Amino acid sequence: MDALTINEAAETTGWSPRMLRYIERVGLVGPKRSASGYRLYGPAELQRLRTLRELLERHDVSLSDIAFELRMRNEPQLRDDTEAWLEAEAERPVHIPAADWLLWEQNKHEKLLALGTPEIA
Amino acid sequence: MDALTINEAAETTGWSPRMLRYIERVGLVGPKRSASGYRLYGPAELQRLRTLRELLERHDVSLSDIAFELRMRNEPQLRDDTEAWLEAEAERPVHIPAADWLLWEQNKHEKLLALGTPEIA
DNA sequence: GCAACCCTGACACGCCTGTGTCAAGGTTCT
DNA sequence: AGAACCTTGACACAGGCGTGTCAGGGTTGC
Structure with missing residues:
Protein backbone atom coordinates (compact mmCIF):
# COMPACT_ATOMS: atom_id res chain seq x y z
CA MET A 1 0.00 0.00 0.00
CA ALA A 67 -5.16 29.47 -5.20
CA PHE A 68 -6.58 32.41 -7.11
CA GLU A 69 -5.81 30.72 -10.38
CA LEU A 70 -7.79 27.78 -9.12
CA ARG A 71 -10.71 30.07 -8.36
CA MET A 72 -10.49 31.34 -11.91
CA ARG A 73 -11.07 27.80 -13.10
CA ASN A 74 -13.96 27.12 -10.79
CA GLU A 75 -15.83 30.40 -11.12
CA PRO A 76 -16.62 31.20 -14.76
CA GLN A 77 -18.12 34.54 -13.89
CA LEU A 78 -14.93 35.61 -12.15
CA ARG A 79 -12.80 34.37 -14.99
CA ASP A 80 -14.83 36.17 -17.62
CA ASP A 81 -14.91 39.44 -15.73
CA THR A 82 -11.21 39.33 -15.00
CA GLU A 83 -10.25 38.47 -18.52
CA ALA A 84 -12.48 41.17 -19.91
CA TRP A 85 -10.74 43.70 -17.74
CA LEU A 86 -7.28 42.55 -18.71
CA GLU A 87 -8.23 42.42 -22.35
CA ALA A 88 -9.03 46.11 -22.40
CA GLU A 89 -5.66 46.72 -20.85
CA ALA A 90 -3.87 44.79 -23.55
CA GLU A 91 -4.59 47.44 -26.13
CA ARG A 92 -2.44 50.08 -24.50
CA PRO A 93 -0.13 48.44 -22.03
CA VAL A 94 0.61 50.27 -18.87
CA HIS A 95 3.89 50.87 -17.09
CA ILE A 96 5.65 47.52 -17.03
CA PRO A 97 8.42 47.07 -14.43
CA ALA A 98 11.75 47.29 -16.19
CA ALA A 99 12.79 43.69 -15.68
CA ASP A 100 9.71 42.37 -17.42
CA TRP A 101 9.99 44.27 -20.64
CA LEU A 102 11.68 41.49 -22.43
CA LEU A 103 9.11 38.97 -21.35
CA TRP A 104 6.34 41.27 -22.38
CA GLU A 105 7.83 41.63 -25.83
CA GLN A 106 8.15 37.88 -26.16
CA ASN A 107 4.57 37.45 -25.14
CA LYS A 108 3.34 40.05 -27.59
CA HIS A 109 5.02 38.34 -30.48
CA GLU A 110 3.67 35.02 -29.39
CA LYS A 111 0.16 36.43 -29.35
CA LEU A 112 0.50 38.00 -32.76
CA LEU A 113 1.70 34.75 -34.24
CA ALA A 114 -1.09 32.84 -32.61
CA LEU A 115 -3.68 35.23 -33.96
CA GLY A 116 -2.44 34.87 -37.50
CA THR A 117 -0.93 38.35 -37.38
CA PRO A 118 -4.00 40.39 -38.21
CA GLU A 119 -2.21 43.68 -37.69
CA ILE A 120 1.15 43.51 -39.36
CA ALA A 121 1.08 47.25 -39.74
CA MET B 1 -8.89 68.67 -23.05
CA ALA B 67 -1.66 41.92 -10.65
CA PHE B 68 -0.76 38.25 -10.72
CA GLU B 69 -3.09 37.66 -13.61
CA LEU B 70 -1.25 40.41 -15.41
CA ARG B 71 2.03 38.65 -14.74
CA MET B 72 0.52 35.52 -16.24
CA ARG B 73 -0.03 37.44 -19.45
CA ASN B 74 3.43 38.95 -19.57
CA GLU B 75 5.47 35.90 -18.57
CA PRO B 76 4.74 32.96 -20.86
CA GLN B 77 6.94 30.63 -18.88
CA LEU B 78 5.04 31.37 -15.70
CA ARG B 79 1.73 30.93 -17.45
CA ASP B 80 2.70 27.61 -18.96
CA ASP B 81 4.09 26.20 -15.75
CA THR B 82 1.09 27.31 -13.73
CA GLU B 83 -1.40 25.97 -16.20
CA ALA B 84 0.41 22.68 -16.42
CA TRP B 85 0.16 22.34 -12.67
CA LEU B 86 -3.51 23.16 -12.57
CA GLU B 87 -4.20 20.87 -15.47
CA ALA B 88 -2.93 17.87 -13.58
CA GLU B 89 -5.20 18.88 -10.74
CA ALA B 90 -8.22 18.98 -12.98
CA GLU B 91 -8.22 15.23 -13.39
CA ARG B 92 -9.07 14.53 -9.80
CA PRO B 93 -10.37 17.71 -8.22
CA VAL B 94 -9.39 18.36 -4.68
CA HIS B 95 -11.47 19.50 -1.75
CA ILE B 96 -13.55 22.39 -3.06
CA PRO B 97 -15.05 24.73 -0.46
CA ALA B 98 -18.73 23.95 -0.13
CA ALA B 99 -20.07 27.20 -1.53
CA ASP B 100 -18.19 26.73 -4.78
CA TRP B 101 -19.42 23.31 -5.73
CA LEU B 102 -22.17 24.62 -7.89
CA LEU B 103 -19.85 26.94 -9.75
CA TRP B 104 -17.39 24.12 -10.27
CA GLU B 105 -20.07 21.96 -11.79
CA GLN B 106 -21.17 24.76 -14.06
CA ASN B 107 -17.66 25.28 -15.20
CA LYS B 108 -17.11 21.63 -15.94
CA HIS B 109 -20.17 21.46 -18.11
CA GLU B 110 -19.23 24.64 -19.86
CA LYS B 111 -15.87 23.21 -20.73
CA LEU B 112 -17.34 19.99 -22.02
CA LEU B 113 -19.77 21.87 -24.18
CA ALA B 114 -17.07 24.13 -25.50
CA LEU B 115 -14.91 21.18 -26.39
CA GLY B 116 -17.68 19.30 -28.10
CA THR B 117 -18.90 22.15 -30.26
CA PRO B 118 -15.89 24.09 -31.49
CA GLU B 119 -17.82 27.23 -32.51
CA ILE B 120 -21.48 26.67 -33.19
CA ALA B 121 -22.31 30.17 -34.31
C1' DG C 1 -0.10 -0.42 27.75
C1' DC C 2 3.22 2.55 26.16
C1' DA C 3 5.97 4.95 22.63
C1' DA C 4 5.35 7.09 18.54
C1' DC C 5 2.54 8.75 15.62
C1' DC C 6 -1.84 11.53 14.05
C1' DC C 7 -5.57 15.18 14.71
C1' DT C 8 -7.38 20.06 15.58
C1' DG C 9 -6.94 24.49 17.70
C1' DA C 10 -4.36 28.26 19.40
C1' DC C 11 -0.55 31.65 20.23
C1' DA C 12 3.23 33.91 18.00
C1' DC C 13 5.76 36.37 14.67
C1' DG C 14 7.63 38.62 10.43
C1' DC C 15 6.42 40.20 6.01
C1' DC C 16 3.20 41.98 2.48
C1' DT C 17 -1.20 44.45 1.14
C1' DG C 18 -4.15 48.18 1.49
C1' DT C 19 -4.97 52.50 3.31
C1' DG C 20 -4.56 57.10 5.79
C1' DT C 21 -1.86 61.00 6.90
C1' DC C 22 1.82 64.20 7.09
C1' DA C 23 6.15 66.67 5.49
C1' DA C 24 9.09 69.04 2.21
C1' DG C 25 9.16 70.70 -1.96
C1' DG C 26 7.64 71.86 -7.18
C1' DT C 27 3.55 73.82 -10.46
C1' DT C 28 -0.43 76.41 -11.90
C1' DC C 29 -3.54 80.05 -12.01
C1' DT C 30 -5.24 84.24 -10.97
C1' DA D 1 2.97 86.39 -4.78
C1' DG D 2 -0.24 83.34 -2.65
C1' DA D 3 -3.74 79.76 -2.68
C1' DA D 4 -4.52 75.48 -4.27
C1' DC D 5 -2.97 72.07 -6.48
C1' DC D 6 0.73 68.25 -7.61
C1' DT D 7 5.02 65.18 -6.55
C1' DT D 8 7.73 61.64 -3.78
C1' DG D 9 8.91 59.65 0.64
C1' DA D 10 8.00 58.24 5.19
C1' DC D 11 5.53 56.61 9.45
C1' DA D 12 1.59 54.00 10.97
C1' DC D 13 -1.60 50.41 11.37
C1' DA D 14 -5.03 46.58 10.49
C1' DG D 15 -5.59 42.27 8.37
C1' DG D 16 -3.92 38.35 5.75
C1' DC D 17 -0.14 34.96 4.47
C1' DG D 18 3.40 31.68 5.60
C1' DT D 19 5.42 29.31 9.20
C1' DG D 20 6.85 27.36 13.78
C1' DT D 21 5.54 25.46 18.03
C1' DC D 22 2.90 23.74 21.71
C1' DA D 23 -1.25 21.63 24.14
C1' DG D 24 -4.91 18.35 24.66
C1' DG D 25 -6.58 14.38 22.92
C1' DG D 26 -7.24 10.07 19.61
C1' DT D 27 -4.76 5.87 16.89
C1' DT D 28 -1.45 2.40 15.81
C1' DG D 29 1.91 -1.03 16.43
C1' DC D 30 4.58 -3.83 19.15
Whole structure:
Protein backbone atom coordinates (compact mmCIF):
# COMPACT_ATOMS: atom_id res chain seq x y z
CA MET A 1 0.00 0.00 0.00
CA ASP A 2 1.63 3.18 -1.20
CA ALA A 3 0.26 6.03 0.87
CA LEU A 4 2.40 8.06 3.22
CA THR A 5 1.37 9.77 6.44
CA ILE A 6 1.93 13.44 6.82
CA ASN A 7 5.39 13.27 8.36
CA GLU A 8 6.63 10.86 5.75
CA ALA A 9 5.14 12.98 3.00
CA ALA A 10 6.83 16.02 4.47
CA GLU A 11 10.11 14.18 4.39
CA THR A 12 9.98 13.33 0.70
CA THR A 13 8.46 16.55 -0.58
CA GLY A 14 10.47 19.12 1.31
CA TRP A 15 7.43 20.76 2.85
CA SER A 16 6.93 20.84 6.59
CA PRO A 17 3.97 18.92 8.02
CA ARG A 18 2.55 22.26 9.07
CA MET A 19 2.68 23.49 5.49
CA LEU A 20 1.10 20.33 4.14
CA ARG A 21 -1.90 21.05 6.34
CA TYR A 22 -1.90 24.65 5.22
CA ILE A 23 -1.70 23.72 1.55
CA GLU A 24 -4.68 21.49 2.06
CA ARG A 25 -6.58 24.29 3.74
CA VAL A 26 -6.10 26.68 0.83
CA GLY A 27 -7.39 23.96 -1.47
CA LEU A 28 -4.27 23.11 -3.46
CA VAL A 29 -3.38 19.54 -2.49
CA GLY A 30 -5.81 17.52 -0.44
CA PRO A 31 -4.86 13.94 0.45
CA LYS A 32 -7.34 11.20 1.21
CA ARG A 33 -8.03 10.31 4.80
CA SER A 34 -7.87 7.02 6.62
CA ALA A 35 -10.90 5.78 8.51
CA SER A 36 -9.62 7.48 11.62
CA GLY A 37 -8.87 10.74 9.89
CA TYR A 38 -5.16 10.44 9.16
CA ARG A 39 -4.00 12.14 5.99
CA LEU A 40 -2.79 9.67 3.36
CA TYR A 41 -0.61 11.01 0.58
CA GLY A 42 -0.51 8.86 -2.56
CA PRO A 43 2.11 9.07 -5.32
CA ALA A 44 0.03 11.60 -7.25
CA GLU A 45 -0.19 13.97 -4.30
CA LEU A 46 3.50 13.64 -3.58
CA GLN A 47 4.31 14.53 -7.15
CA ARG A 48 1.99 17.51 -7.11
CA LEU A 49 3.56 18.74 -3.92
CA ARG A 50 7.02 18.56 -5.43
CA THR A 51 6.05 20.33 -8.62
CA LEU A 52 4.15 22.93 -6.65
CA ARG A 53 7.31 23.63 -4.73
CA GLU A 54 9.24 24.07 -7.95
CA LEU A 55 6.61 26.31 -9.44
CA LEU A 56 6.72 28.66 -6.50
CA GLU A 57 10.48 28.78 -6.33
CA ARG A 58 11.06 29.18 -10.03
CA HIS A 59 8.75 32.11 -10.50
CA ASP A 60 8.55 33.74 -7.11
CA VAL A 61 4.84 33.04 -6.84
CA SER A 62 2.78 32.66 -3.69
CA LEU A 63 0.36 29.94 -2.71
CA SER A 64 -2.46 32.45 -2.81
CA ASP A 65 -1.58 33.30 -6.39
CA ILE A 66 -2.06 29.68 -7.35
CA ALA A 67 -5.16 29.47 -5.20
CA PHE A 68 -6.58 32.41 -7.11
CA GLU A 69 -5.81 30.72 -10.38
CA LEU A 70 -7.79 27.78 -9.12
CA ARG A 71 -10.71 30.07 -8.36
CA MET A 72 -10.49 31.34 -11.91
CA ARG A 73 -11.07 27.80 -13.10
CA ASN A 74 -13.96 27.12 -10.79
CA GLU A 75 -15.83 30.40 -11.12
CA PRO A 76 -16.62 31.20 -14.76
CA GLN A 77 -18.12 34.54 -13.89
CA LEU A 78 -14.93 35.61 -12.15
CA ARG A 79 -12.80 34.37 -14.99
CA ASP A 80 -14.83 36.17 -17.62
CA ASP A 81 -14.91 39.44 -15.73
CA THR A 82 -11.21 39.33 -15.00
CA GLU A 83 -10.25 38.47 -18.52
CA ALA A 84 -12.48 41.17 -19.91
CA TRP A 85 -10.74 43.70 -17.74
CA LEU A 86 -7.28 42.55 -18.71
CA GLU A 87 -8.23 42.42 -22.35
CA ALA A 88 -9.03 46.11 -22.40
CA GLU A 89 -5.66 46.72 -20.85
CA ALA A 90 -3.87 44.79 -23.55
CA GLU A 91 -4.59 47.44 -26.13
CA ARG A 92 -2.44 50.08 -24.50
CA PRO A 93 -0.13 48.44 -22.03
CA VAL A 94 0.61 50.27 -18.87
CA HIS A 95 3.89 50.87 -17.09
CA ILE A 96 5.65 47.52 -17.03
CA PRO A 97 8.42 47.07 -14.43
CA ALA A 98 11.75 47.29 -16.19
CA ALA A 99 12.79 43.69 -15.68
CA ASP A 100 9.71 42.37 -17.42
CA TRP A 101 9.99 44.27 -20.64
CA LEU A 102 11.68 41.49 -22.43
CA LEU A 103 9.11 38.97 -21.35
CA TRP A 104 6.34 41.27 -22.38
CA GLU A 105 7.83 41.63 -25.83
CA GLN A 106 8.15 37.88 -26.16
CA ASN A 107 4.57 37.45 -25.14
CA LYS A 108 3.34 40.05 -27.59
CA HIS A 109 5.02 38.34 -30.48
CA GLU A 110 3.67 35.02 -29.39
CA LYS A 111 0.16 36.43 -29.35
CA LEU A 112 0.50 38.00 -32.76
CA LEU A 113 1.70 34.75 -34.24
CA ALA A 114 -1.09 32.84 -32.61
CA LEU A 115 -3.68 35.23 -33.96
CA GLY A 116 -2.44 34.87 -37.50
CA THR A 117 -0.93 38.35 -37.38
CA PRO A 118 -4.00 40.39 -38.21
CA GLU A 119 -2.21 43.68 -37.69
CA ILE A 120 1.15 43.51 -39.36
CA ALA A 121 1.08 47.25 -39.74
CA MET B 1 -8.89 68.67 -23.05
CA ASP B 2 -10.29 65.68 -21.23
CA ALA B 3 -7.69 64.56 -18.74
CA LEU B 4 -8.24 64.78 -14.99
CA THR B 5 -5.69 65.30 -12.28
CA ILE B 6 -5.41 62.80 -9.50
CA ASN B 7 -7.87 64.42 -7.11
CA GLU B 8 -10.48 64.86 -9.79
CA ALA B 9 -9.99 61.29 -10.94
CA ALA B 10 -10.36 60.10 -7.38
CA GLU B 11 -13.60 62.01 -7.16
CA THR B 12 -15.23 60.36 -10.17
CA THR B 13 -13.88 56.85 -9.68
CA GLY B 14 -14.45 56.34 -6.00
CA TRP B 15 -10.81 55.55 -5.26
CA SER B 16 -8.76 57.73 -2.97
CA PRO B 17 -5.82 59.61 -4.48
CA ARG B 18 -3.58 57.46 -2.33
CA MET B 19 -5.03 54.33 -3.89
CA LEU B 20 -4.69 55.68 -7.41
CA ARG B 21 -0.97 56.03 -6.79
CA TYR B 22 -0.88 52.53 -5.32
CA ILE B 23 -2.78 51.04 -8.24
CA GLU B 24 -0.26 52.62 -10.55
CA ARG B 25 2.59 51.18 -8.54
CA VAL B 26 1.31 47.63 -8.79
CA GLY B 27 1.03 48.10 -12.53
CA LEU B 28 -2.74 48.02 -13.01
CA VAL B 29 -3.71 51.51 -14.20
CA GLY B 30 -0.99 53.97 -15.11
CA PRO B 31 -2.01 57.42 -16.34
CA LYS B 32 0.06 59.61 -18.61
CA ARG B 33 2.09 62.40 -17.10
CA SER B 34 2.17 66.10 -17.85
CA ALA B 35 5.47 67.72 -18.68
CA SER B 36 5.94 68.58 -15.04
CA GLY B 37 5.07 65.10 -13.84
CA TYR B 38 1.40 65.47 -12.89
CA ARG B 39 -0.70 62.37 -13.44
CA LEU B 40 -3.30 62.84 -16.17
CA TYR B 41 -6.22 60.43 -16.25
CA GLY B 42 -8.00 60.17 -19.59
CA PRO B 43 -11.48 58.71 -20.14
CA ALA B 44 -10.04 55.26 -20.77
CA GLU B 45 -8.19 55.20 -17.45
CA LEU B 46 -11.23 56.47 -15.60
CA GLN B 47 -13.30 53.70 -17.08
CA ARG B 48 -10.73 51.08 -16.21
CA LEU B 49 -10.61 52.35 -12.66
CA ARG B 50 -14.36 52.09 -12.28
CA THR B 51 -14.57 48.62 -13.74
CA LEU B 52 -11.61 47.53 -11.65
CA ARG B 53 -13.49 48.66 -8.59
CA GLU B 54 -16.52 46.64 -9.63
CA LEU B 55 -14.46 43.59 -10.39
CA LEU B 56 -12.92 43.60 -6.93
CA GLU B 57 -16.18 44.19 -5.14
CA ARG B 58 -18.20 41.70 -7.10
CA HIS B 59 -15.88 38.78 -6.61
CA ASP B 60 -14.01 39.56 -3.44
CA VAL B 61 -10.73 39.69 -5.29
CA SER B 62 -7.61 41.61 -4.32
CA LEU B 63 -5.47 43.96 -6.35
CA SER B 64 -2.60 41.50 -6.07
CA ASP B 65 -4.77 38.78 -7.57
CA ILE B 66 -5.30 40.92 -10.63
CA ALA B 67 -1.66 41.92 -10.65
CA PHE B 68 -0.76 38.25 -10.72
CA GLU B 69 -3.09 37.66 -13.61
CA LEU B 70 -1.25 40.41 -15.41
CA ARG B 71 2.03 38.65 -14.74
CA MET B 72 0.52 35.52 -16.24
CA ARG B 73 -0.03 37.44 -19.45
CA ASN B 74 3.43 38.95 -19.57
CA GLU B 75 5.47 35.90 -18.57
CA PRO B 76 4.74 32.96 -20.86
CA GLN B 77 6.94 30.63 -18.88
CA LEU B 78 5.04 31.37 -15.70
CA ARG B 79 1.73 30.93 -17.45
CA ASP B 80 2.70 27.61 -18.96
CA ASP B 81 4.09 26.20 -15.75
CA THR B 82 1.09 27.31 -13.73
CA GLU B 83 -1.40 25.97 -16.20
CA ALA B 84 0.41 22.68 -16.42
CA TRP B 85 0.16 22.34 -12.67
CA LEU B 86 -3.51 23.16 -12.57
CA GLU B 87 -4.20 20.87 -15.47
CA ALA B 88 -2.93 17.87 -13.58
CA GLU B 89 -5.20 18.88 -10.74
CA ALA B 90 -8.22 18.98 -12.98
CA GLU B 91 -8.22 15.23 -13.39
CA ARG B 92 -9.07 14.53 -9.80
CA PRO B 93 -10.37 17.71 -8.22
CA VAL B 94 -9.39 18.36 -4.68
CA HIS B 95 -11.47 19.50 -1.75
CA ILE B 96 -13.55 22.39 -3.06
CA PRO B 97 -15.05 24.73 -0.46
CA ALA B 98 -18.73 23.95 -0.13
CA ALA B 99 -20.07 27.20 -1.53
CA ASP B 100 -18.19 26.73 -4.78
CA TRP B 101 -19.42 23.31 -5.73
CA LEU B 102 -22.17 24.62 -7.89
CA LEU B 103 -19.85 26.94 -9.75
CA TRP B 104 -17.39 24.12 -10.27
CA GLU B 105 -20.07 21.96 -11.79
CA GLN B 106 -21.17 24.76 -14.06
CA ASN B 107 -17.66 25.28 -15.20
CA LYS B 108 -17.11 21.63 -15.94
CA HIS B 109 -20.17 21.46 -18.11
CA GLU B 110 -19.23 24.64 -19.86
CA LYS B 111 -15.87 23.21 -20.73
CA LEU B 112 -17.34 19.99 -22.02
CA LEU B 113 -19.77 21.87 -24.18
CA ALA B 114 -17.07 24.13 -25.50
CA LEU B 115 -14.91 21.18 -26.39
CA GLY B 116 -17.68 19.30 -28.10
CA THR B 117 -18.90 22.15 -30.26
CA PRO B 118 -15.89 24.09 -31.49
CA GLU B 119 -17.82 27.23 -32.51
CA ILE B 120 -21.48 26.67 -33.19
CA ALA B 121 -22.31 30.17 -34.31
C1' DG C 1 -0.10 -0.42 27.75
C1' DC C 2 3.22 2.55 26.16
C1' DA C 3 5.97 4.95 22.63
C1' DA C 4 5.35 7.09 18.54
C1' DC C 5 2.54 8.75 15.62
C1' DC C 6 -1.84 11.53 14.05
C1' DC C 7 -5.57 15.18 14.71
C1' DT C 8 -7.38 20.06 15.58
C1' DG C 9 -6.94 24.49 17.70
C1' DA C 10 -4.36 28.26 19.40
C1' DC C 11 -0.55 31.65 20.23
C1' DA C 12 3.23 33.91 18.00
C1' DC C 13 5.76 36.37 14.67
C1' DG C 14 7.63 38.62 10.43
C1' DC C 15 6.42 40.20 6.01
C1' DC C 16 3.20 41.98 2.48
C1' DT C 17 -1.20 44.45 1.14
C1' DG C 18 -4.15 48.18 1.49
C1' DT C 19 -4.97 52.50 3.31
C1' DG C 20 -4.56 57.10 5.79
C1' DT C 21 -1.86 61.00 6.90
C1' DC C 22 1.82 64.20 7.09
C1' DA C 23 6.15 66.67 5.49
C1' DA C 24 9.09 69.04 2.21
C1' DG C 25 9.16 70.70 -1.96
C1' DG C 26 7.64 71.86 -7.18
C1' DT C 27 3.55 73.82 -10.46
C1' DT C 28 -0.43 76.41 -11.90
C1' DC C 29 -3.54 80.05 -12.01
C1' DT C 30 -5.24 84.24 -10.97
C1' DA D 1 2.97 86.39 -4.78
C1' DG D 2 -0.24 83.34 -2.65
C1' DA D 3 -3.74 79.76 -2.68
C1' DA D 4 -4.52 75.48 -4.27
C1' DC D 5 -2.97 72.07 -6.48
C1' DC D 6 0.73 68.25 -7.61
C1' DT D 7 5.02 65.18 -6.55
C1' DT D 8 7.73 61.64 -3.78
C1' DG D 9 8.91 59.65 0.64
C1' DA D 10 8.00 58.24 5.19
C1' DC D 11 5.53 56.61 9.45
C1' DA D 12 1.59 54.00 10.97
C1' DC D 13 -1.60 50.41 11.37
C1' DA D 14 -5.03 46.58 10.49
C1' DG D 15 -5.59 42.27 8.37
C1' DG D 16 -3.92 38.35 5.75
C1' DC D 17 -0.14 34.96 4.47
C1' DG D 18 3.40 31.68 5.60
C1' DT D 19 5.42 29.31 9.20
C1' DG D 20 6.85 27.36 13.78
C1' DT D 21 5.54 25.46 18.03
C1' DC D 22 2.90 23.74 21.71
C1' DA D 23 -1.25 21.63 24.14
C1' DG D 24 -4.91 18.35 24.66
C1' DG D 25 -6.58 14.38 22.92
C1' DG D 26 -7.24 10.07 19.61
C1' DT D 27 -4.76 5.87 16.89
C1' DT D 28 -1.45 2.40 15.81
C1' DG D 29 1.91 -1.03 16.43
C1' DC D 30 4.58 -3.83 19.15
